[in-house]
Amino acid sequence: MNTAGHSEATARRGLELTPFRGLRYDPDRVGSLAAVTSPPYDVVVRPDGVHHLQSADPYNIVRLILPQATTPTARNDQAADTLRRWLDEGVLTTDPEPGLYVYEQRDGGGMLQRGLIGALRVSEPSEGVVLPHEDVMPHVVADRAALMRATSANLEPLLLTYRGDGSAADVVERATQRSPLLDTTTEDGFSHRLWSVTDPADITLVQSDLAGHQALIADGHHRWATYRRLRAEHPSPSPWDHGLVLLVDTARYPLRVRAIHRLLHGLPVADALSALDGLFRVRHLDVPLAQALDALADAACAGNAFLLAGDGAFHLVDRPDPALLSRTVPADRPAAWRTLDATVLHATLLDHVWRIPEDSPAHIAYIHDTAATVAKAERDGGTAVLLHPVREEVVRDLARQGVTMPRKSTSFGPKPASGLVLRALDL
Incomplete structure (x- = not known):
């Protein structure tokens, strides 16, 4: 031994x-x-x-x-x-x-x-x-x-x-x-x-x-x-x-492997959605949380997808404009990193579309519990951004390449x- x-x-x-x-x-x-x-x-x-x-x-x-x-x-x-x-x-x-x-x-x-x-x-x-x-x-x-x-x-x-x-x-x-x-x-x-x-x-x-x-x-x-x-x-x-x-x-x-969601303080859902006009496809979902998450999972199979909440309904956001992504996502990283939902959320949505600083507790909170994120957004008038979890194999593959993921991307x-x-x- x-x-x-x-x-x-x-x-x-x-x-x-x-x-x-x-x-x-x-x-x-x-x-x-x-x-x-x-x-x-x-x-x-x-x-x-x-x-x-x-x-x-x-x-x-x-x-x-x-x-x-x-x-x-x-x-x-x-x-x-x-x-x-x-x-x-x-x-x-x-x-x-x-x-x-x-x-x-x-x-x-x-x-x-x-x-x-x-x-x-x-x-x-x-x-x-x-x-x-x-x-x-x-x-x-x-x-x-x-x-x-x-x-x-x-x-x-x-x-x-x-x-x-x-x-x-x-x-x-x-x-x-x-x-x-x-x-x-x-x-x-x-x-x-x-x-x-x-x-x-x-x-x-x-x-x-x-x-x-x-x-x-x-x-x-x-x-x-x-x-x-x-x-x-x-x-x-x-x-x-x-x-x-x-x-x-x-x-x-x-x-x-669970996602860690974002709560955007001071950004009403209506304002978040209007900023996405012409940049992402947005679909209104008048369904319970469980069904909305199922829809998010289906959409995530085809590409980047997010679920916005906070106004009493859910809004499925997917199919980003390729030109927008090429303009906002850094090109010097592996494709697996560039296509992560967390990457697109931070590089494209937070930095470019909504202009929200990711390190400011006054503007953004990171919450593990899905229902709690939605409830707090509805109570405070902010926007909940719900993510679909990343598979362990993706995390492991990036780690083997020496590539670190955006902060708060996963919760094992x-x-x-x-x-x-x-x-x-x-x-």
Whole structure:
């Protein structure tokens, strides 16, 4: 079993997932395992999200991933103090031997996702092992890096996907036939189960299978950039050579890829539509949301298509004028990028037709929930722009070409719950 740092031999390999001794909550010391979990740090988006989670249980993981204090230094010191205290009190305990962890999520609608949590060797972009598809914001990377330095821990796994369906998937399936380490259901209706894989033969099977694969970052671009920064800061070999990830084989368990919609503040639907005259085909749809989304899906098969809402109806916008696209969409990118709905939305509609700055919260909001986007547009008098989701294969193909998509183009899920297993780097 290879747990070394980034030697020449491992640098030529693909994905290298290493066992680690997980930190996990002692169920006898907390109200419930569900009550100490949280969505990933960047998904705690409700105005009262942090307060709600802190109130759920005094040991909720949000106290580590989003500590509350007046300055960044105070926040990070607080998280480090809290982690040390929980370890001293036995609230968090270390598993007795290193292992990989099989993680399962289920919802009431039949969705099932399984993957492997482990410490992944942090590779360089030039190796082409881990593929990003979105740019990162430096201040967020700096913030996450400061928190990881202070706590000396990976507090939550990022989400990676790969296409395998080999022996690693078989190890995952066998593990789920045993009794889990934990089994809990969170308030969103998802059930979560966790198993450890400690048998050296199973770990060798996983590592041999993964060595021939590359992975796509589905969620956690900033945390991956943070891992890379911290790895560069520490002489190798060190625990910082690896970072905590959940690796999902989407050949066996496809992720849900959802669109992220836009809410345009201060632009009434009537004004948005009138600006499109002669540039796009516009069709009025007097149907419920579900049927309007079906119409959007059909139109998206033939080309760029959007659904506008906010005036009590839906308006299907498609068939853009080719001359308009050639004039407004940058020509120095691959065709797959130039034809993305998000590209046309930002380069053509927002920049050229509606003249709305995409980085101004006063003008535009990015919302995951479709019905909520429509409701807010109707309430505020703005325009909801609904998009059809991009397929994972398109995202992966662009990432392999080194092309990043427009910000907020996709939302992969379900995302792993934070708080089920942590990785301390000073063990």
